[in-house]
Amino acid sequence: MWALPPTITVLHVLSLVALTAQAMTAALAAGRRSMDWMGVCMLGCITALGGGTIRDVVLGHYPLPWVEMNQSLTIVIISGMITGCAGGVLRDILCNDVPLLFRSELYASVSVVTGLFYATAFGLKLNDEVWTALTFVLGLSFRLLAIRYKWEMPKFVFNSEKP
16 A cells, blocks of 8 residues: 655655745745845745744754754855845845845855855864954955945846736
8 A cells, every 4th residue: 555755754845845935936036126146045045944943943943953063065154144144134124125135235245255265274274363364354355345346246137027
C-alpha cells in the first residue's frame, strides 16, 4: 500500500515550497517598483524568512532554524547584509517610502563584498586585527565612492500590463 513519507520530510518540502512562493511574490513586487537586483534579493529574503523569524523570536525558539553558528558562507554573508541594512530599511518603511536600499545606492552590495573579503581572511587565518581594519577601510571606501560617483545596481522592472 502507498504511504506518505515521514511527516518531517513532508513539512520540510512544504516549507521550501512556501519560502519559494513568498520570495517570488516579493520579487514581483520589487519589479513593479523598479528596484535594483540587490533590492529584489533582499526583499525576497526578508519576505521569505521574516515572518517565521519574527514568530520564532517572539516565541523564544532559539536558535533560529535558518541561523546557527558555524554555518555556510552564504548564511554568514546574508546575515551580515541584513544586519547592516535593516535599520535603513525600517527607517524608510516607517516613513512610508520605498527603502533607499532597494532603489539606489550600493550599501547591501558593500556589505556582501566586505563580508566576502573578511571571510576570505578568516579562512586563510590571517591577522585578525589587521584584516578587520582593512575590511573596515574597504567597506567605508567602497561606500563613499558609491555615493560620490552615484554608482547603482541595474534595475529590475516588471510591468504586468500588456501594451
